[in-house]
Amino acid sequence: MSDAPIVQMTGITKDFTGVRALDGVDFTLRRGEIHAVMGENGAGKSTLIKVLTGVHDPDAGRILLDGEPVRFHSPGQAQAGGISTVYQEVNLTDNLSVAENLLAGREPRLGPFINFRAMRRKAKALLDEIGIDLNVAAPLSSYSIAMQQLVAIARAIDIDAKVLILDEPTSSLDRDEVAVLMRVMRSLAERGTAMVFISHFLDQVYEICDRMTVLRNGTLIGEWAVSELPESELIGHMLGREVQTLGALEHRAARHRPDDDVLVSARGLGRKGSVSPFDLDIRPGEVVGLAGLLGSGRTETARLIAGADRADSGALEFRGERLRGHNPRTASARGIGFCPENRKTEGLVGDLTVAENMILAMQAARGWARTVPPARRDALVAEFIEKLDIRPADPDLPVKNLSGGNQQKVLLARWMLIEPRLLILDEPTRGIDVGAKADIQRLVNELSEDGMAVLFISAELEEVTRLSDRIAVLRDRELIDILHQESDMTTDRIVETIVEKGGDK
Amino acid sequence: MNAYLKRLIWPLAVLVTLIVVNIAQTGFDFIVPSVHDGRLGGAFVNILRNSVPLLLIALGMTLVIATKGIDLSVGAVYAIGAAIACQWIIDRDQSAFGTILTAVILALLVAAVIGAWNGAMVAYFGVQPIVATLILMIAGRGIAQLITGGQIPSVSDSTPFVELGRGAIATIPVPIVIGVLVFAVLALLTRTTALGMLLEAVGGNPAASRLAGIRSKGITILAYLVCGFCAGLAGLIGAANLGSADANNGGLWIELDAILAVVIGGTALIGGRFFLLGTVIGVAIIETLNVTIINVGLSSQWQFTAKAIVVFVVAVLQSPEFRAWLLKPFRRPDGGEPAPEPADDKEALAK
Amino acid sequence: MSTTVTERPSRTTLFDGLGRYIPIGVTVALLIVMYLGGIAAFPRFSSPQVIASLFIDNAALLIIAVGMTFVILSGGIDLSVGSMMAFSTMSIAALTVDLGVPAEVAVAAVLAFGTLSGLFTGAVIHYFNVQPFIATLAGLFLYRGLTLQLSDHDVSMRDIAFFDWGMLRMDFAGGQRDGGFSLPNISFIALAVVIVAFIVLHYTRFGRGVYAVGGSESSALLMGLPVARTKVGVYAVSGFCAALGGVVAAYYTKSANPLAGVGLELDAIAAVVIGGTILTGGTGFVLGTVAGVMVMGLLTTLIAFQGDLSSWWARIVVGVLLLAFILLQRFLSRSGEKRRT
Known part of the structure; x- marks a missing residue:
């Protein structure tokens, strides 16, 4: 391992229509090292990677590759320059054979024709090199996602990669498969390949990486050698502990009043590959926070309770009644509202107006036949626009322009209109300005005072602790503890829980 | 309302231009209706009258396209509707009102069932709309021929059925009355109830619609059902006008014209916002264009070529890539393109 | 490396790989059943010429369906082929009969035009991101319009000696009289197209690229494959095949009909789908398309032998077959998805 930097990014800044995704970030990658880029959703990890691989052009800053200034304008150019990427989603075509996927575009040929025998031989050799033995003539679709991921890595290595970027490659792999991947990574590092590793599994990061760079809200928090940064400090850096000015919003737990009624009760509720079976009760007037790192199963837990995903184990009871065939429509009819994590793709209909979306x-x-009377509708919409201080206060504007x-x-108003008993909010404050954030926090508080139950997810622990009566802590797709003491x-305490319970697994 | 008008202004301008060209060629008689035998006539009224079958189908198609779908089978359903009605009538007492009524109801019922079938294929089996409706596009004309036994059943000129195509109510041709009625019903159905908004939600963002608790399957089937019904009704009017049902050529290519009319009218093929009034203008443009070609002295064969040009221009103008390419020379070199938002990239990759 | 990780395709996932062959297996089985049924019902059906005729009467359809296979495999669709075929035949007639251009030159010009117009369509689809359905719809109208402008009635090419070549027959196994069969040159053209298409699709980078783009366009792009060249290329292939179909039609009928090939695009799409190619792209075989064309041809032949049945039954049966195949594909891909998650 040498210390010569192969990639040096300095002062990288990138804006997306008014939102600063990266603000003067520096990043250095050395030959033969495995370097983790850590951060929550929206911290700027993927933007940083996309700037490096030519998907985005940076607004400011410069990139040195092997000491030479470079600027890539497409992933193809970056690949030609020696920077290969393996994505979380396997980006291969599973209708073709393993060998074809490995060598597509570079097939050995006889004249104009592909030499399939030579191709299979070459593919076999390539897989041997990283210690995988597959039937290279079989279609890729006949192998597990994990194997497909390893094939994708084999393909990336073969393109003479100096730098290999692994963007959450392990999220669909099991323990043994992860071990194979790590072994491959180590042998590549020995050969001098520099790797950027992105994963939300901290144990993997600690096992395989040499250094880590932590980002938060688009800014660089720092770079450490892995051995110098204990897990608890890392989580602290990633989640942030700065206190925000949010007016007179006192600590919620101070007013905690126990309530014996249970509104929603999950027993052994789970879904394979998404979240392990968990128990959780939610009472009227209570705010239950879900805390954990990205990928810990926060969103998945919320989606099961909301009926957005189908559970394959356990039971969900609503006011003592066991729910069968739970789906968004029946959930809505019972008064369960769900604001999903991704507003644009799952929440709003961009072309429709503010009023229509509400x-x-x-x-x-x-x-469809029983229309909300126009007068009532207009009154409701006007009321909520005012109540939530939605700007511009024009109900007829397409919502995509906001x-x-x-x-x-x-989105919140849409559910408040039906006066739900339970409101599920998945990262409602992500990527929005401070003013709106404070408004939403205040609103959650008010709603629960009025007796509504709220299930609240946020990547910011400060926010969760301030708003919640109880906090369910998740790690590695498992609900590990429910904190309820003031x-x-x-x-x-949350960080401790994540670290402690993670250790004794 | 403003955005609505803005969408309609271009199609409207094209229509007005076409009308002006015709007036310039053939004088004001083109636009001024005349009265013959107690019914309105004149060039423009005839255009409107002849355009009603296309109008009905295009209106149904608008709803289907709003759900992110397409219905290729409407031409075949047109033929089936015409075949059922004519065959039923010629086998029975042609002047009996009951016969005519049964024939009409039967034809519309079958057309609606076919539409619902298409919708079910899309909503329940998850088959792509083009593929699902292709089946009946191919088989439908065979079914129509099966009904007519390969003949072209001609009803007698004295049967009240032909009034559906040739008659007049208070001097206004019956087809125009039907066209206006269907337009009014659909406009009321979609705009005074929540149907329109739910259609647009389902077509605009299926995932969000599901999470909001919309019964999108039912809405989708309803759209295809209405489209099938409209196609059957169009077949009835076409058959009544001709007095016969041609299973092979009745409504040939009308699905393509209908899609074109919808697109000209401002409804995008990717679903979401739809404009019934825009579709009406689109239909009027297509039909007026056909007449204009004759009036300016071109042979009728130019109709296809002109239509091809319209399809091409509309398709290319709706393409953001084309607009970006066209504007490239005018853009400041340092301005750069507006950055795509991160979410869009993710979508592109996820695809 | 000391240890090696092995994974054998498990039995259930092996089924996934074999799943690709189920639709074509069904088609071939159907073909055999239809043929045996025909032999059992009609004595004259066993003549080899019955099979040979499939490749004579459907030569143009076969060529066009092969071109369509490229497009559908890549995930697109081409509605303009029927009009393009008619335009090619009519152009040849206009060039040779009216203008006296040598037939060889006319044929070459028509083939070049078909290819170039396909290139143009493909470029519009790829670079301007216009839906294939709409872009080729414009072609459907345009070439039909141009055909009608060249002539709105049949034009005979009987007087041009060049066009005699197409129907010159070669005898096999003693020819028709002695229980063998004979094939004209147009059948050989069609078979040559099939063979070339098979080799291109299976043994060249372009062909494998077609499958890759059809499997997942975004993946193909990230794998650094020439997506643009592939997508534009398939429409050029389809345009060439449609023009060649027009040339074959000129040989076959020695006349040009302005309304020839109306709805032919639908027959070609149906043949491709019945041949086991999935309409969303990525999976299918050009030999399946041959089987699909044969099923449709045999259907017509059976109905002709039967005598009482009317021709429209062919359309209805094709529709039913399409439905069956689409539902089969849907079922196969759904069970595949389920297994993977």
Whole structure:
């Protein structure tokens, strides 16, 4: 391992229509090292990688590859320059054979014709090199996703990669498969290949990586040798502990009042490959926070309770009644509202107006023939635009023209209109401005005062601790603990829980 | 309302231009209706009257396209509707009102069932709309021929059935009355109830619609059902006008014209917002264009070529890539393109 | 490396690989059943000429369906082929009969035009991201319009000696009289197209690229494959095949009909789908398309032998077959998805 940097990125800044995704970030990658880039959703990890691989052009900053200034404008150019990427989704075509996927575009040929025998031989050799033995003539689709991922890596290595970027390659692999991948990574490192490793599994990062760079909210927090940064400090760096000015919003747990009624009760609820079976009760007027790192199963837990995904084990009870065939429509009819993580793709209908998006759930519950009377609709929409301070206060504007924070408020209003008993909010404050964030936090507080139950997800522990009565802590797709003591409502306690319980697994 | 008008202004301008060209060629008689035998006539009224079958199909198609779908089978359904009605009538007492009524109801019922079938293929079996409706596009004309026994059943000129195509109510031709009625019903159905909004939600963002609790399967089937019904009704009017049902050539290529009319009218093929009034203008443009070609002295064969040009221009103008390419020389070199948002990239990769 | 990781395709996943062959297996089985049924019902059906005729009457359809196979494998669709075929035949007639251009030159010009127009369509589809359905719809209207402008009635090419070559027959196994069969040159053209297409699709980078793009366009792009060249290329192939279909039609009928090939695009798509190619792209075989064309041809032949049955039954049966195949494909891909998650 030498210390000569192969990639040096300095002062990288990137704006997306007003939102600063990266702000003057530096990143150095040395020959033969495995370097983790750590951070939560929206921290800027993927933007940084995309700048390096030529998907995005940076607005400022420079990139040195082997000491030479470079600027790639497409992933193809980056590949030609020696930077290969393996993505979380296997980007191969599974209708072709393993050998073809390995060598597509570089097949050995006889004249104009592909020499299949030579291709299979070459593919076999390539897989041998990283210690995999597959039937290279079989279609890729006949192998597990894990094997497909390893094939993708084999393909990336073969393109004479100086730098290999592994973007969450392990999220669909099991323990043994991860071990294979790590062995391959180590042998590549010995040969001098530099690797960028992105994963939300901390144990993997600690096992395989030499150094790590931590990002938060688009800024560089720092770079450490892995051995110098204990897990608890890393989590602290990733989640952040800065106190925000949010007006007079006192600690919620101080007012905690126990309630014996259970509104929603999950027993052994789980879904294979998404979240292990868990128990969770939610009471009226209670805010339950879900805390954990990205990929810990926060969103998946919420989606099961919301009926957005189908559970394959356990039971969900709503006011003592066992729910069967639970889906978004029946959930909505019972008064369970769900604001998904991704506003644009799963929340709003961009072309429809603010008013239409607000009325959607209420109208869906009534069916198309029983229209919400226009006068009532206008009154409701006007009321919520004012109540939530949605700007611009024009109900007829297409919702796609609004800012992120206002879009989030429209989504909230959609569910508040049906006066739900349980409101599930998956990262409602991500990527929105501070003002809107404070508004939404205040709103969650008010709603629960009025007796509504809220299931609240946020990557920011400060926010979770301030808002929640109880906090369910998740790690590695498992609900590991539920904190309910007032004294437990601190970010430190959550971080401790994640680290401790992770250790004894 | 503003955005709505803005969408309609271009199609409207094209229509007005075409009308002006015709007036310039043939004088004001083109636009001014005349009265013959107690019914309205004149060039423009005839255009409207002849355009009704296309209008009905295009209106149904608008709803289907709003759901991100397409219905290729409407031409075949047109033929089936015409075949059922004519065959039923010639086998019975042609002047009996009951016969005519039964024939009409039967034809519309079958057409609606076919539409619902298409919708079910899309909603329940998850078959792509083009593929699902291709089946009946191919088989449908065979079914129509099966009904007519390979003949072209001609009804007698005295049967009240032909009034559906040739008659007039208070001097207004019956087809135009039907066209206006269907337009009004659909407009009311979609705009005074929540159907329109739910259709647009399902077509605009299926995932979000599901999470909002919309019964998207039912909505999708309803759209295809209405489309099938409209195609059957169009077949009835076409058959009544001709007095016969040609299973092979009745409504040939009408699905393509209908799709074209919808697109000209401002409804995008990717679903979402739809414009029934825009579709009406689109139909009027297509039919007026056909007449204009004759009036400016070109042979009728130019109709296809002209239509091809319209399809091409509309398709290319709707393409953001084309607009970017066209504007490239005018852009400041340092301006750069607006950065794509990260979410869009993810979508592209996920695909 | 000391240890090696092995994974054998498990039995259930092996089925996934074999799943690709189920539709074509069904088609071939269907073909055999139809043929045996025909022999059992009609004595004259066993003549080898019955099979040979499939490749004479459907030569143009076969060529066009092969071109369509490229497009559908890549995930697109081409509606313009029927009009393109008619335009090619009519152009040849206009060039040779009206203008006296040598037939060889006319044929070459038509083939070049078909290829170039395919290139143009493909470029519009790829670079401007216009839906294939709409872009080729414009072609459908355009070439039909141009055909009608060249002539709105049949044009005979009987007087041009060049076109006699196409139907010159070669006898096999003693020819038709002695229980063998004979094939004209147009059948050989069609078979040559099939063979070339097979080699291109299976043994060249372009062909494998077609499968890759059809499997997943975004993956193909990230793998650094020439997606643009492939996508534009398939439409050029389809345009060439449609033009060649027009040339074969000129040989076959020695006349040009302005309304020839109306709806032929649908027959070609149906043949491709019945031949086991999935309409969303990525999976299928050009030999399956041959089987698909044979099924459709045999269907017509059977109905002709039967005598009482009317021709429209062919359309209905084709529709039913399409339905069956689409549902089969849907079922196969769904069970595949289920296994993988």
